[in-house]
Amino acid sequence: MQTLREHSHKLSYSTGRDDLVRDFFVPCLEAAVLYRRAAGYFTSAGLALAARGVASLALRRGRMRLVVSPHLEADDIAALERAKEQPAEVLKTVAARTLADIEDALVKDRLNALAWLAAAGLLELRLALRVDDQGRYRRGLFHPKTGVFTDETGDQVSFTGSANETAGGLVENYEHIEVFRSWQDSEGRVQAAIEEFDALWENQTPGLRVIEFSQAGRELLQRYRDLQNPPDGLRPERIAEGDDIRASFESPPGLTLRPYQKDAIRAWSKAGGRGILAMATGTGKTVTSLVLATKVKEKNRPLMLVVVCPFIHLCRQWIGEVAAFGATAIDCFEGRQRWESRFDNAYQRLTAGLEQLQVVVTTNATFVSEPFQARLKPRVEAGNIHHLLIADEAHNLGAVRAQDALPEGIQMRLGLSATPERHLDPVGTAAILDYFGGVVFEYGIAEAIAEGRLCRYQYHPLLVELTDEEADEYLDITNRLAKFLHGNGADEELNQGAMHLLMRRARLVGAAANKLDVLDRLIAGLDQRPSQAIFYCGDGRTTDQLSQEEIRQIRAVARLLGDKHGLRVRNFTYREGADERAEILRDLKSGFLDGVVAIRCLDEGIDLPDLRMGFLLASATNPRQFVQRRGRLLRNAPGKQRALIYDLFVSPPDLGGDVDEAAFNLERRFLQRELGRTVEFCRTAENGPEALATLLPLRKRYNLLVTD
Numbered sequence: 251m252q253t254l255r256e257h258s259h260k261l262s263y264s265t266g267r268d269d270l271v272r273d274f275f276v277p278c279l280e281a282a283v284l285y286r287r288a289a290g291y292f293t294s295a296g297l298a299l300a301a302r303g304v305a306s307l308a309l310r311r312g313r314m315r316l317v318v319s320p321h322l323e324a325d326d327i328a329a330l331e332r333a334k335e336q337p338a339e340v341l342k343t344v345a346a347r348t349l350a351d352i353e354d355a356l357v358k359d360r361l362n363a364l365a366w367l368a369a370a371g372l373l374e375l376r377l378a379l380r381v382d383d384q385g386r387y388r389r390g391l392f393h394p395k396t397g398v399f400t401d402e403t404g405d406q407v408s409f410t411g412s413a414n415e416t417a418g419g420l421v422e423n424y425e426h427i428e429v430f431r432s433w434q435d436s437e438g439r440v441q442a443a444i445e446e447f448d449a450l451w452e453n454q455t456p457g458l459r460v461i462e463f464s465q466a467g468r469e470l471l472q473r474y475r476d477l478q479n480p481p482d483g484l485r486p487e488r489i490a491e492g493d494d495i496r497a498s499f500e501s502p503p504g505l506t507l508r509p510y511q512k513d514a515i516r517a518w519s520k521a522g523g524r525g526i527l528a529m530a531t532g533t534g535k536t537v538t539s540l541v542l543a544t545k546v547k548e549k550n551r552p553l554m555l556v557v558v559c560p561f562i563h564l565c566r567q568w569i570g571e572v573a574a575f576g577a578t579a580i581d582c583f584e585g586r587q588r589w590e591s592r593f594d595n596a597y598q599r600l601t602a603g604l605e606q607l608q609v610v611v612t613t614n615a616t617f618v619s620e621p622f623q624a625r626l627k628p629r630v631e632a633g634n635i636h637h638l639l640i641a642d643e644a645h646n647l648g649a650v651r652a653q654d655a656l657p658e659g660i661q662m663r664l665g666l667s668a669t670p671e672r673h674l675d676p677v678g679t680a681a682i683l684d685y686f687g688g689v690v691f692e693y694g695i696a697e698a699i700a701e702g703r704l705c706r707y708q709y710h711p712l713l714v715e716l717t718d719e720e721a722d723e724y725l726d727i728t729n730r731l732a733k734f735l736h737g738n739g740a741d742e743e744l745n746q747g748a749m750h751l752l753m754r755r756a757r758l759v760g761a762a763a764n765k766l767d768v769l770d771r772l773i774a775g776l777d778q779r780p781s782q783a784i785f786y787c788g789d790g791r792t793t794d795q796l797s798q799e800e801i802r803q804i805r806a807v808a809r810l811l812g813d814k815h816g817l818r819v820r821n822f823t824y825r826e827g828a829d830e831r832a833e834i835l836r837d838l839k840s841g842f843l844d845g846v847v848a849i850r851c852l853d854e855g856i857d858l859p860d861l862r863m864g865f866l867l868a869s870a871t872n873p874r875q876f877v878q879r880r881g882r883l884l885r886n887a888p889g890k891q892r893a894l895i896y897d898l899f900v901s902p903p904d905l906g907g908d909v910d911e912a913a914f915n916l917e918r919r920f921l922q923r924e925l926g927r928t929v930e931f932c933r934t935a936e937n938g939p940e941a942l943a944t945l946l947p948l949r950k951r952y953n954l955l956v957t958d
Contacts, residue, residue, distance in 0.1 A: 252277075252280065252281050253281050253401045253402070253403050253405060254278065254281045254282070254399060254400075254401045254403075254405045254406070254407050254431075255401075255403070255405050255431075255433055256281075257277045257278070257281065259274075259407060259429050259431060260273075260274075260429065261428070261429055262426060262427065262428050262429060263426070263427050263429070264425065264426045265425045265426070270302065270425060270427070271302045271303050274409075274427070274429070275302045275303030275306075276303040276306050278303075278399040278407055279303045279304060279306040279307045279312070279399070280306045280307075281399070281401045282307060282312045282399040282400060282401055283312045283313070283400060283401060283402050284312060284313055284314075284315070284399075284400040285304070285307060285312060285313070285314045285315070285397065285398075285399055285400075286315045286397060286398040286400075286444070286447045286448075286451075287300050287314065287315065287316045287317070287396075287397040288316075288317045288318075288378075288394045288395070288396050288397070288447060288450065289316060289317070289318050289395065290318065290319060290394065290395055292318040292319060292320045292321075292345050292377065297318070297360075297361060297364060297471075298357040298360040298361055298364075299360075300316055300318070300364070301360040301361065301363055301364040301367075302360065304360075304363050304364055304367055305363040305366075305367075307367065307372065312372070313372050313373075313374065314367060314372060314373050314374065315374045315376075315447075315451060316373065316374070316375050316376070317375075317376050317377070317378050317447075317450055317451065317460065318375070318377060318378070319377065319378045319379065319380075320341060320344045320345050320377060320379070321344075322344065322379070322387065322389050326340065326344050326841075327387045327388065327389065328889060329888045329889030330379070330387045331386065331387060332888075332889050333888055333889070337461060338461065338462075338463065338466055340888040340889070341377055341379075341461065341463065341466070343859075343860070343887065343888055345377070345463075345466070345467070345470055358474065361471065361474035362474055362475060362476045364471060364474070365471040365472060365473075365474045365475035366475055368464075368467060368468040368471050368472075369468065369472070369475060369576075373464065373467070373468070374464050375463045375464045375467035375468075376451065376460050376461060376462055376463055376464075377460070377461050377463045378450065378455075378458050378459070378460050378461075379458065379459050379460075379461065380457060380458060381457060381458065381459050385459075387459075395410060395411035396408065396409065396410045396411070396443055396446075396447070397409050397411075398440065398443050398444055398447060405431075405432055405433060406431075406432040406440050406444065407429060407430070407431055407432070407440070408429070408430045408432075408439065408440045408443040408444070409427045409428065409429050409430070410427065410428050410443075411425065411426075411427045430443070469502055469574055472502070472573050472574045472576070473569075473570045473573040473574065474573075475573065475578075476578060499543070499544055499547055499575055499576050499577045499607045499609075500544050500575060500576055501540075501541055501544055501575065502574050502575060502576075505537070505541075507537075507538070507541060508534070508703070510529075510533070510693050510697075510701075510703075511534055511537070511538040511541070513691065514527050514529065514538050514542075514691040514693070515538065515541065515542045515545065517690045517691040518542060518664060518690055518691065519542075519545075520690075521687055521688075521690045522687070523546075523661065523662040523663070524661075524662070524663045524664075524686060524687030524690075525663075525664065525665070525686060525687045525688060525689070525690030525691070526644060526664075526665035526666070526667060526670050526682075526683070526686045526687070526688065526689045526690065527539070527664070527665070527666055527667075527689075527690070527691050527693075528667060528668065528669075528670050528689045528691065528692045528693070529666070529668065529691070529692070529693040530668050530693060530694055530695040530697075530698045530703075530704065530881060531668045531695075531877070531878055531880075531881020531882070531884070531885075532698070532703075532704050532859075532881050532884055532885035532886075533693055533698050533703050533704065534703075535642075535666045536567070536568065536571050536642070536666075537571065539640050539664055539666060540571060540572065540575050542664065543555055543638055543640070544575065546636075546638050546662060547606070547607055550636035550638075550662070551606045551607075551636065552600040552601075552603070552605065552606050552607065552608075552635050552636065553600075553606065553607050553608075553635070553636045553637070553638060554596070554597070554600060554607075554608050554610065554629070554635055554636070554637050554638075555607065555608070555609045555610070555637075555638050555640070556610050556612070556626070556637060556638070556639050556640070556660075557572075557579070557609070557610065557611045557612070557640045557642065558612055558613070558614060558617045558639070558640070558641045558642065558647070559611070559612075559613060559614070559642045559643065560613065560614050560642070560643050560646045561613065562583055562584065562613060563831065563832075563835075564642060564643070565581060565583055565611045565612065565613055566581075568611045568642070569581060569611050572609050572611070577607060577609050578609070579609040579610065579611045580592050580593060580596055580608070580609065580610045580611070581611055581612075582610055582611065582612035582613075582616050582622065583612055583613045583615075583616045586616075586619075586621045590621060590625070593610060593622075593625055594625065596608035596610065597625075597629050597635070600635050601634065601635065614646055614647065614652060617652075617655060618651055618652050618654075618655040623655055626657060627657055627659070630657045630659035630660055631659050633659070636662070637657075637659075637660040637661070637662065638660075638662040638663075638664065639656075639657070639660045639662070639663050639664065640664045640666065641663075641664070641665045641666065641686070642666050643666065643667055644665030644666055644667045644670065644682055644686060645667050645669060645670055645671070645672050645678075645679075645682060645874065647682060647685075648672045648675060648678030648679060648681055648682040649678060650678075653678070653681045653685075656685050663685065663686050663687065664686070665682065665686035668874075668877055668878065668881060669873060669874040669877050669878070670682065670683065670689055671873075671874075673872040673873065673874060674872075695877075695880070695881070695884070695934055696933070696934045698884075699884070699934055702886075703886070704881075704884040704885065704886065705884050705885070705886050705887075705890055705891070705892055705893055706891070706892040706893075706936050707880075707883065707884055707892055707893040707894065707895055707934075707935055707936065708892060708893075708894050708895070708935055708936050708937045708941075709895045709897065709928075709931045709932060709935035709937065709938070709941045710894070710895065710896045710897065710937075710941060711897045711899045711928050711931075711941055711944055711945060712768055712772065712896060712897065712898050712899065713899055713900075713901045713944070713945075713948070714762055714764050714765050714768050714898050714899065714900045714901065715764055715901055715903075716758075716762055716764065716900065716901075716902075716903055717762075717763055717764060720758060720762060720763065721903035723758060724755070724758060724759075724902065724903055725903060725905065727751050727754055727755045727758070728755075728905070728913050728916060728917055729910065729913050730751055731748060731751050731752070731755070731913075731916055732910055732912040732913040732916050733912075734747050734748045734751065755920075757788070757790040758790075759868075759900045760788030760789070760790050760803070760867075760868040761788050761790030761803050761868075762900050765803075765867050765898050765900075766806055766807065766810055768898055769807065769810065769865065769867065769898065770810060770814065770815075772865075772896060773811070773815050773817075774815070779817075779844070780811075780817060780844055780845055780863050781841070781844050781845070781862065781863070782838070782841070782844075782845070782860045782861050782862040782863065783844060783845030783846075783861070783862065783863035783864070783865065784845060784846055784848060784858075784861055784863070784864050784865070784882065784883070785807055785811070785819070785845060785846070785847045785848070785865045785867065786848055786849070786864070786865065786866050786867060786868060786869065786879060787803045787804040787807050787847060787848070787849055787867050787868055788803050788849070788867065788868030789802070789803075789804075789849050789850075789868075790802070790803055790868075803867065803868070804821055804823065804847055804848075804849055805821075807847050807867065808820075808821055808847045811844075811845070811847070817844040817845060818842065818843050818844045818845075819843060819844060819845045819846060819847055820834050820837070820843060820846055820847070821846070821847050821848070822834055822835075822846040822847065822848040823848065823849050824849075834846060835858070838858065838860075839858065839860060845863070850875075858882060858885070859885035859886060859887040859890075860887045860890070861882055861883050861885070861893070862883070862890060862893055862894065863883075863893070863894045863895075863896075864879065864880075864882070864883045864893065864894070864895045864896070865896045865898070866879065866895065866896065866897045866898060867898050869897070869927060873926070873927075873930070876927045876930070876931070877930075880895065880931065883895060892936065895931065895935075897927070897928065897931065899924070899928065899945070900924075901948055902917055902920070902921060905917060917952070918952045918953070918954065921948070921952050921954065922952075922954055925945070925949070925954060928941070928942070928945060929942065
């Protein structure tokens with residue numbers, strides 16, 4: 251066993267002349283039993299720099315003490331002040347957003363080593379935050395770049411690094427470190443470095459508050475741990491018995507289910523391993539289902555867990571959650587050549603007894619595809635491997651093609667949806683309920699708000715009048731629809747003509763020009779500048795206030811918010827690619843953006859707990875859409891007291907005194923469907939009665955008072 255003293259250390263190491271990892275870090279870590287490191291940044295690049303060579307630390311059963319600093323925005327500081335005595339949850343949110351998706355293989359490799367070190371219980375992590383003379387948090391980074399290695403003889407080697415610890419510093423940038431050895435240190439620099447670090451570690455450094463973060467850091471790093479590729483020195487079989495390392499699929503340490511989540515799992519089990527959990531958006535369906543899956547695995551081995559999601563961004567969220575439970579999921583989407591061989595290999599390992607669990611996460615589109623079905627169904631029918639199918643937003647699988655892809659041979663089935671019923675599709679709804687075994691557990695939004703699982707909200711419906719030109723077109727459509735619905739013409743012509751008019755009416759209402767004027771006045775009159783906001787638009791065209799040209803509503807809204815009100819917003823639609831969408835969401839979470847302007851792409855599943863304000867410029871009458879949109883805004887987050895929802899509601903024009911009875915009744919039915927959204931929102935809003943009262947004149951006009 252080589253000690254630090256036995257290694258020939260140079261006085262300094264520089265990029266180009268030396269390989270810092272091979273020549274310095276690895277030899278020191280192979281001899282060390284303790285590695286103290288103050289690294290500066292809590293980012294993927296900063297952690298990767300701190301992790302240089304740490305795989306070798308396990309050879310000595312050594313420990314690492316790491317102090318890093320998160321980048322705080324103004325909102326973060328406010329949230330920390332509100333949670334001054336218990337800042338860990340706020341900091342976890344801040345830290346999570348800084349760990350962006352990583353493409354660099356070198357960074358991934360080093361974070362894999364750091365994640366394994368954390369899993370083995372060998373990494374202790376604390377966060378350093380700057381404070382002022384009154385102890386209030388302030389922006390700015392704690393930014394030393396030092397480290398100390400200690401071996402079992404008590405010898406130490408310290409170093410201080412270059413100031414350029416950025417992503418580029420891993421490879422491209424010039425780096426230089428100075429090295430000091432305790433056995434040749436007449437000036438006492440090594441001891442001074444140790445004393446400085448230990449004071450930092452014990453929260454005794456003026457101008458800083460240092461907070462324990464080991465458990466939270468372990469959970470955040472878990473997503474980077476590659477279970478198929480543990481680095482040398484960190485293999486499970488080389489970890490001493492009794493170490494806290496999870497090499498199998500199980501709940502993360504410290505996770506405690508809420509009573510309703512336990513009830514959901516019991517209800518599914520009591521129903522024979524089938525059923526739909528109809529839980530409100532934001533109440534923890536994903537965690538509930540993964541804990542359920544760990545219990546299934548205990549008695550059903552080998553197990554293939556198949557998770558199906560409607561969108562790629564939801565798949566990626568699931569992959570991250572699966573990693574927190576100690577497993578690495580196979581991502582089956584974005585090109586069959588990427589996943590086919592890995593999917594096949596997963597089954598081979600289960601069949602050979604090399605693994606007891608494999609997890610596949612796929613999109614609905616890939617799930618129903620022939621290549622995926624050709625691999626899944628024969629293995630299901632073989633019966634030598636247990637399967638658990640989890641369908642997120644399960645209602646989407648009620649489409650005809652998706653119904654045909656649901657394997658009858660899978661016995662354990664779990665559906666997740668806040669709104670299991672398919673709008674205007676009783677056949678598809680029945681198919682979903684039949685396949686998954688019906689709704690076995692419900693946890694609604696009113697109950698979730700009452701128990702503090704979702705945040706409170708205020709709802710403000712705002713009436714929008716049509717322009718004279720729009721009102722004339724609206725009345726013409728209404729009168730023509732009334733004639734169609736009297737039963738004139740052949741059924742096929744009736745249906746086609748009515749559908750065409752209904753689509754024209756929906757586009758007219760969705761893109762009403764005065765919505766921009768109402769939004770303009772609303773933003774100008776708010777007591778607070780919109781932040782962490784989402785603006786839902788229609789996909790029609792409208793007249794832009796600034797240029798008077800006819801453009802898509804989403805573009806006009808973005809221009810109004812940015813050019814006139816100085817808000818930092820970006821569009822979030824199908825036109826933006828996956829990488830751009832991920833960047834937009836990161837910027838929104840970090841507070842760099844004030845809001846996003848969307849059409850339908852943020853309706854389902856995406857986790858944005860920091861959203862505080864929602865502006866509905868266009869909404870369908872489909873209950874699922876407005877329930878999901880409300881759910882986006884009600885997730886709890888540190889410092890979040892309530893959400894604000896502003897709903898721009900088009901008031902139909904007066905039909906006149908001699909209105910046709912059929913036209914009046916038709917308009918009454920239309921309005922009744924529209925009011926369904928507002929009545930539902932008012933039921934659970936803090937200001938529900940007051941909000942509903944704003945629509946009282948309109949409801950009286952159409953004799954719709956019974957809707958409340």
